Amino acid sequence: MNQVDDPRTNSRTITKQSGSNFYYAFLFLPKPKREALYAVYAFCRLSDDLVDETTAGANPADALTRWRRTLDTAIEDGVDSPVMNAVGRAARQFHIPKVYFEELLNGMEMDLARARYGTFEELYLYCYRVASIVGLICIEIFGYTNPLTKTYAEQLGIAFQLTNILRDVRVDAQRGRIYLPQDDLRRFGYSEEELLAGRYNHAFTELMRFQCERAHDFFRAASAALTAEDERSLLAAEIMRAIYYRLLLRIEAQRYDVFHGDITIGKPRKLLLAGGLWLRSALSPRPQPH
Incomplete structure (x- = not known):
């Protein structure tokens, strides 16, 4: 990838060119927060690429190990990587805990070690690492006052990742x-062979109906954890929630x-959702301190 000198420009370019839902959510943020979030997204994107888009003969595990070492240095000092410099x-x-970035890489590493999940409990750990952790990083940048916002970030991250899946x-x-x-495949009588072959039948629709309802549960749990005092600062997260929820629908x-x-x-729909939520937030009265 061609990297330019300005790490913020590089991170912003990666985020914009990805077509990610995150890009639209970040548009209305103050510049320092927006640039920090671009860096976080670019870090996630490049980390994912190390696992999913390796070239012939490359060892993704080795690449991930080197990426971890670069992260270690970037958090404390500068490195020869525009994105990592921006992340640092x-x-x-x-004041984002380093362990969040390490846990995110642990999630990426799971894709190298396994391609199946026996139970939802096993899948939950994966979703937590690759999505909820991103939410926990983001709320440190957004700013929050109520500890319940961490629950909001975790539940929303699971909802997003299930929707992606x-x-x-x-x-x-x-x-x-x-x-x-x-x-779940066994419960609904839909085989792994059918899934790999793309077989669309009644068993598959019932399986997916169940999975979608599970995602709805996590969207509801996130909404229940959203507190009035933090709602305004979490506008970007709410924009992402609106986009992902419509994707599920x-x-x-x-x-x-x-x-x-x-x-x-x-x-156009993403911009409309983002703009509408921003306008509603701008016009709503600020919560009064107790």
């Missing part, structure tokens, strides 16, 4: 990965057929 700056500026069943299967828990509206065609939310 963000971590120091917003449901949307990407076909793409993951093409990589030989199945994130839907094995015991889109999966349901297409009768769970994720094998044929892509399920996405268009850019």
